Amino acid sequence: MLDPTSQAFYALGLVLAVLYYFHRRTNPLYSIPSLVPSAPLISYVGAVIYAKNARKLLQEGYEKYKGSAFRIPMLDRWVVVVCGATMAEELRKMPDDQMSFIEAAEELVQTKYTITEDVIHHPIHIPVIRGPLTRNIAALIPDMFDEIAVAANELVPARGDEWVTISAYSTMTQLVARTSNRAFIGTTMCRNKEYLDIVIGFTTDVAKGRLVLGFVPPFLKRFVGPLLPWSRNAMRRFRALVTPVVVQRQRELERRGKDWAEKPQDLLTWLVEEAKAVGGSTDLIVQALLTSNFVATHTSSSSLTHALYHIAANPEFVEPLRQEIESAIKSDGWTKAALGKMMKLDSFMRESQRMNGISGISVIRKALQNVKLSDGTIVPAGTICGAVSFAMHHDEDNYADPEVFNPFRFSDMRAEESERVKYQYVNTSPEYISFGHGKHACPGRFFAANELKAVLAHFILNYEMKTEDGRRPEDRWLGTAIVPNPDANIMFKRRQTAGVIAA
Numbered sequence: 269m270l271d272p273t274s275q276a277f278y279a280l281g282l283v284l285a286v287l288y289y290f291h292r293r294t295n296p297l298y299s300i301p302s303l304v305p306s307a308p309l310i311s312y313v314g315a316v317i318y319a320k321n322a323r324k325l326l327q328e329g330y331e332k333y334k335g336s337a338f339r340i341p342m343l344d345r346w347v348v349v350v351c352g353a354t355m356a357e358e359l360r361k362m363p364d365d366q367m368s369f370i371e372a373a374e375e376l377v378q379t380k381y382t383i384t385e386d387v388i389h390h391p392i393h394i395p396v397i398r399g400p401l402t403r404n405i406a407a408l409i410p411d412m413f414d415e416i417a418v419a420a421n422e423l424v425p426a427r428g429d430e431w432v433t434i435s436a437y438s439t440m441t442q443l444v445a446r447t448s449n450r451a452f453i454g455t456t457m458c459r460n461k462e463y464l465d466i467v468i469g470f471t472t473d474v475a476k477g478r479l480v481l482g483f484v485p486p487f488l489k490r491f492v493g494p495l496l497p498w499s500r501n502a503m504r505r506f507r508a509l510v511t512p513v514v515v516q517r518q519r520e521l522e523r524r525g526k527d528w529a530e531k532p533q534d535l536l537t538w539l540v541e542e543a544k545a546v547g548g549s550t551d552l553i554v555q556a557l558l559t560s561n562f563v564a565t566h567t568s569s570s571s572l573t574h575a576l577y578h579i580a581a582n583p584e585f586v587e588p589l590r591q592e593i594e595s596a597i598k599s600d601g602w603t604k605a606a607l608g609k610m611m612k613l614d615s616f617m618r619e620s621q622r623m624n625g626i627s628g629i630s631v632i633r634k635a636l637q638n639v640k641l642s643d644g645t646i647v648p649a650g651t652i653c654g655a656v657s658f659a660m661h662h663d664e665d666n667y668a669d670p671e672v673f674n675p676f677r678f679s680d681m682r683a684e685e686s687e688r689v690k691y692q693y694v695n696t697s698p699e700y701i702s703f704g705h706g707k708h709a710c711p712g713r714f715f716a717a718n719e720l721k722a723v724l725a726h727f728i729l730n731y732e733m734k735t736e737d738g739r740r741p742e743d744r745w746l747g748t749a750i751v752p753n754p755d756a757n758i759m760f761k762r763r764q765t766a767g768v769i770a771a
């Protein structure tokens with residue numbers, strides 16, 4: 269016979285088990301199908317299985333539940349993913365008070381702890397990226413071309429007739445960080461080693477914090493979050509380096525007034541102006557600068573490396589691209605107008621992003637109330653939701669021969685005047701969600717498209733490229749993220765052809 273304490277203990281256990289059973293029975297989340305074990309505790313095993321097999325499981329789920337939704341497990345939550353263009357369109361149309369992008373980003377990245385709270389509540393970089401940065405791309409491009417030429421010369425030291433072997437992903441990340449920061453803050457910082465180390469490493473700093481918080485139950489996150497060292501240290505180093513530059517710019521802009529003819533045209537100037545307009549502090553500007561780098565750097569360098577792997581593994585694509593680039597540069601110089609004329613290159617980038625992309629899921633949102641989808645699925649309040657992207661980009665209902673890399677697929681479609689805009693690289697649609705879709709689609713995509721096309725144009729005109737074994741290096745899937753093979757090399761040789769137009 270059990271003693272009274274043991275009896276009470278077992279009775280309590282039984283009551284909790286019954287309550288939990290009814291909670292699961294009544295919570296609509298658990299009516300949404302899952303492809304991995306979903307029972308309590310065992311769902312952790314499911315999270316590990318998903319992390320290792322995300323590509324396969326997303327494909328399987330997409331095929332099985334197209335037009336509907338299924339659940340995928342992360343360590344600390346379930347994410348509901350909708351499948352197919354119609355469902356992606358439905359998700360992007362939902363108002364922010366039902367499905368919120370900001371709340372989803374906050375929860376998925378734990379931005380409060382992994383970035384900083386101030387800039388999350390006052391994201392001054394978003395209107396600046398959407399507004400002046402995008403409006404002034406034409407003015408920024410000549411300096412960016414200049415930086416690409418200088419940086420490529422240092423990072424890809426191919427001389428004479430020699431092939432040089434370069435670690436592709438890390439080199440492209442350096443190149444992108446330098447080029448973007450030429451437009452963000454100017455020559456001195458964009459070539460400063462410590463500055464580059466911080467902005468490039470920040471994504472890993474955030475990821476480490478995010479990973480740790482994934483193991484921490486929600487009620488403890490607020491205690492553990494502030495103790496995470498990585499982002500805090502990066503922000504401290506960044507502040508020490510950049511605050512004097514920001515203060516100097518604030519003083520100059522103040523002293524010379526708005527008619528200053530030589531006013532630097534860069535992200536820093538526009539952040540200072542935005543902060544002044546909304547009463548933001550100097551430190552908010554510093555935070556916004558690092559956050560801009562966080563959203564811009566690895567997204568762009570991954571997309572660039574994906575595209576370079578396609579070029580290096582398929583030299584037959586180069587000639588038509590080279591002809592187009594040469595003709596555009598001859599007529600318009602190294603300008604945004606010339607980049608606008610490079611429709612084949614634009615198509616190449618869009619096709620590369622369709623084939624590979626940076627994530628298996630896009631259009632991430634968080635349900636702020638119970639939301640009923642058109643197929644009857646109920647997404648409970650508090651649940652993160654997204655749309656399957658990779659599998660949809662490889663669906664033959666959306667793209668003919670979807671497994672074939674057809675570099676000029678979209679430029680051929682753009683031959684019709686009426687289709688010019690629809691199929692350009694930056695344009696999102698229900699079937700093309702690499703940049704997200706709808707109101708929160710990436711505001712930096714116009715800047716990124718010009719930057720990445722500029723880098724590719726430089727390489728295509730000035731170098732021959734190949735992979736070491738003639739094949740395209742396999743992508744790596746890290747959970748849902750698609751990373752171009754970080755260990756692969758590209759071989760470069762300078763073109764000796766007379767008449768090559770260097771940037």
Ligand code: HEM
Pocket residue numbers: 369393394397560563564565567568571626630631632701702703704705706707708709710711712713715716
């Ligand atoms: C090829 C490179 C890039 C890719 C593939 C990319 C992709 C994305 C995606 C998928 C989203 C989420 C959209 C959604 O879920 O609906 C996003 C958001 C965002 N991106 Fe990009 N991005 C790129 C480059 C950039 C650059 C260069 C910048 C800045 C100059 C930038 C700034 C942002 C910002 C600020 C957001 C958040 C938007 C918001 O809060 O409403 N991105 N990006």
